[in-house]
Amino acid sequence: MMTEQTTGTMKQFTMNVLNGLSMAILIALIPSALLGELTKAILPYFPSLQFILDATTIAMRLLPAIIGLAVAMQFGRSILEAGTIAIATYVGSGAVRIDEGAFVMAGIGDVITAGVTAAIATLLVMKLAPHLKTYTVIVMPMTIIVVAGGIGTFLLTYISQITTYIGLLIMTMTDLQPVLMGILIAMAFSLIIVSPISTVGIATAISLSGVAAGAANLGVVAAGFGLAIAGWQANATGTSIAHFLGSPKIQMANFVRRPIMMLPILANAAILGALAGILKIEGTPISAGFGVSGLIGPVNALHLMPGGFALFNVLLVIVLFGLIPVALGIFFYRVFERATLVKSDHYRLDFE
Numbered sequence: 336m337m338t339e340q341t342t343g344t345m346k347q348f349t350m351n352v353l354n355g356l357s358m359a360i361l362i363a364l365i366p367s368a369l370l371g372e373l374t375k376a377i378l379p380y381f382p383s384l385q386f387i388l389d390a391t392t393i394a395m396r397l398l399p400a401i402i403g404l405a406v407a408m409q410f411g412r413s414i415l416e417a418g419t420i421a422i423a424t425y426v427g428s429g430a431v432r433i434d435e436g437a438f439v440m441a442g443i444g445d446v447i448t449a450g451v452t453a454a455i456a457t458l459l460v461m462k463l464a465p466h467l468k469t470y471t472v473i474v475m476p477m478t479i480i481v482v483a484g485g486i487g488t489f490l491l492t493y494i495s496q497i498t499t500y501i502g503l504l505i506m507t508m509t510d511l512q513p514v515l516m517g518i519l520i521a522m523a524f525s526l527i528i529v530s531p532i533s534t535v536g537i538a539t540a541i542s543l544s545g546v547a548a549g550a551a552n553l554g555v556v557a558a559g560f561g562l563a564i565a566g567w568q569a570n571a572t573g574t575s576i577a578h579f580l581g582s583p584k585i586q587m588a589n590f591v592r593r594p595i596m597m598l599p600i601l602a603n604a605a606i607l608g609a610l611a612g613i614l615k616i617e618g619t620p621i622s623a624g625f626g627v628s629g630l631i632g633p634v635n636a637l638h639l640m641p642g643g644f645a646l647f648n649v650l651l652v653i654v655l656f657g658l659i660p661v662a663l664g665i666f667f668y669r670v671f672e673r674a675t676l677v678k679s680d681h682y683r684l685d686f687e
Contacts, residue, residue: 427487521608
């Protein structure tokens with residue numbers, strides 16, 4: 336856990352906020368992504384499973400508060416401070432609206448606004464904490480909740496409009512040029528997944544959906560399988576498998592040291608992105624950044640296909656999310672290895 340002393344630079348501060356944002360998204364959204372769509376599919380046959388759908392939906396709706404809590408913990412804040420930051424983030428996120436005097440949960444709010452509010456609240460806490468001393472328990476909660484929450488509420492309209500326009504622009508361009516945009520989006524997400532930035536955070540923030548989300552997801556698939564294959568000789572079997580069952584982010588340090596290592600992955604992602612455009616493979620803002628991890632991407636793609644879980648669709652998803660990325664991963668690694676641009680040691684990971 337990071338302490339206040341580690342936040343001396345803006346870069347470190349930003350990284351702490353992004354790490355907290357990423358962790359919160361995983362905590363709050365994975366249950367719904369894993370169980371939500373599957374539960375919806377079988378709910379007509381097992382009505383008693385409604386509780387699972389309700390529980391995972393509630394978890395998803397609490398995302399802004401978890402963002403505040405996770406960001407606070409990245410900075411090693413106390414229970415009082417972390418709880419205060421969590422409430423301020425929830426207030427500023429737009430997750431609750433007032434309808435005829437009643438407070439109504441309005442989805443998960445705006446993720447980027449929640450992250451900004453959490454950052455502002457944390458910064459205020461860090462500035463105020465050394466001066467409040469015995470008055471902390473009285474002054475801290477009301478000050479941070481009102482000030483940081485108020486700033487977040489003020490910024491919400493502007494930030495949400497920007498992110499909405501970005502998402503609409505991407506999806507409109509994808510509708511007009513599905514193959515070209517599929518290629519670009521898949522390649523972009525194959526790079527983002529090995530950076531400190533959260534693919535799920537980006538996709539959720541701009542409400543990426545449809546073919547754009549499907550292409551993004553296949554870009555992550557390309558990274559997961561491609562990196563596992565490229566480093567298979569240099570890494571242990573469990574480490575290699577972790578690339579696609581866990582996250583390709585474990586290659587982040589290697590990527591920073593040697594960006595050229597991503598050439599085989601980008602080529603793989605380009606073809607998968609084109610196939611997403613051609614075959615109209617779709618996704619959701621939640622599934623867009625997971626690849627095959629937890630089968631979130633494949634299950635959501637199946638759910639959104641005409642005919643749902645029909646045999647042909649299942650076979651298509653197996654080929655598209657498994658066989659093709661593996662085959663392309665082997666092919667492009669060999670191509671770039673023979674061109675002496677990459678080698679297995681470039682992907683070596685040492686966790687000892």
